[in-house]
Amino acid sequence: MEEVRGKHVLLRFDGQRCIHARHCVLSRPDVFVPNVEGEWIHPDRATPEELAELAHACPSGAITYERLDGGPGERAPVVNLVRVREHGPLAVHGELTIAGQPARRATLCRCGQSANKPYCDGSHTAAGFTATGEPATRPSAPLARRDGPVTITPIQNGPLRCTGALEVVSGTGRTVERGDKLFFCRCGQSANKPFCDGTHKRTGFTADGEPPASRSKP
Numbered sequence: 001m002e003e004v005r006g007k008h009v010l011l012r013f014d015g016q017r018c019i020h021a022r023h024c025v026l027s028r029p030d031v032f033v034p035n036v037e038g039e040w041i042h043p044d045r046a047t048p049e050e051l052a053e054l055a056h057a058c059p060s061g062a063i064t065y066e067r068l069d070g071g072p073g074e075r076a077p078v079v080n081l082v083r084v085r086e087h088g089p090l091a092v093h094g095e096l097t098i099a100g101q102p103a104r105r106a107t108l109c110r111c112g113q114s115a116n117k118p119y120c121d122g123s124h125t126a127a128g129f130t131a132t133g134e135p136a137t138r139p140s141a142p143l144a145r146r147d148g149p150v151t152i153t154p155i156q157n158g159p160l161r162c163t164g165a166l167e168v169v170s171g172t173g174r175t176v177e178r179g180d181k182l183f184f185c186r187c188g189q190s191a192n193k194p195f196c197d198g199t200h201k202r203t204g205f206t207a208d209g210e211p212p213a214s215r216s217k218p
């Protein structure tokens, strides 16, 4: 984790979480300077509000910040979202707790290949993972509440269990599913992606997580 303290904002960058979507270096190459040796993050070249906006646009949560000027920190969104990325991870945005750690944004592995599970580390590209970003819409009723805490628990050798209000949207923003208890495939083998269909049991998928003995059935 890199930390760079500016006059008004402390910026943090977690290289292990970065999925190289490059919003930061394309939006503000003066703040996040690509392809240089040594110091590459320059918080004082942007206003605190601009830095906050940059961080909020980072889907993986690799960029986070702390305001040192008394300004507001990152708020939870009004609608908790899981965005299904074509041939890539699940991008989650909400008042999250992931494997016991608080977060607002994260990209979670769904190809089964990441060395940094439950987070995406970009391995899907080398693995040639293919999975649509436009899964079919499932019938679902509007949620009574669209925000609030979401707990994401990787199940040992199995899926991601998500509890709390969540809306699943396709890459183009179409609603795919809504619910307050959803199980997402993270072995890469489900025939019903992005949801778990139990295939992980047949394929011998292995991954750290909460022991199956204490889980609810998907």
Ligand code: SF4
Pocket (backbone or CB within 6 Å): 017, 018, 019, 020, 021, 022, 023, 024, 025, 057, 058, 059, 060, 061, 062, 063
């Ligand atoms: S994931 Fe975040 S830190 Fe990584 S390139 Fe994209 S915007 Fe930048």
Ligand code: FES
Pocket (backbone or CB within 6 Å): 158, 159, 160, 184, 185, 186, 187, 188, 189, 190, 191, 195, 196, 197, 198, 199, 200, 201
């Ligand atoms: S985790 Fe992939 S089918 Fe269950």
